[in-house]
Amino acid sequence: AQSVTQLGSHVSVSEGALVLLRCNYSSSVPPYLFWYVQYPNQGLQLLLKYTTGATLVKGINGFEAEFKKSETSFHLTKPSAHMSDAAEYFCAVRDPFYYGGSQGNLIFGKGTKLSVKP
């Protein structure tokens, strides 16, 4: 079964500093990979996704992530943090192949709460 590990339940950075949120997956077949952001009392918003093609993926709000198959990783980065980036971030994977019961569902990590200090 696939699983997702997000290292660090809380990450704190200063405004203007690099943001690095780590995500590793366990799967024998490279899955589709996603990063979502969740602001307090809200649903999930897609930041970016990797399905096929270029392994460096750019998303909204200046975020990007790189798929590294050899490391089974999909870390999220942003060069310069803004106060508005403070939120919870979830990495998720999805089986790329349809075979009935598990088609379409996302498997999420436990999340990383990002704090941005002024």
Next chain:
Amino acid sequence: DAGVTQSPTHLIKTRGQHVTLRCSPISGHKSVSWYQQVLGQGPQFIFQYYEKEERGRGNFPDRFSARQFPNYSSELNVNALLLGDSALYLCASSLGGGGGNEQFFGPGTRLTVL
């Protein structure tokens, strides 16, 4: 265009009661998925429906059931509520049911079981 809508926004129930949560997908989307997000955890998959048929089920007890209507809206039903059912219930819609289809999430329904 309207996004995914869910109702109600908040709900308080007592143990043993039954609850129905509702979801309207984005217009044109034929797949709806339900997720449970317990405080401090990532969302967990409950059900996926595509073209009114169940296409996937997560590891949840039979107290949880769902259905999708001809207009592609969906209901999630939970019977015999337990304290542990307290969570944010998220609905997501997508054009199709395959792995590459982006899922768009609604704001969720916050269920509190007392």
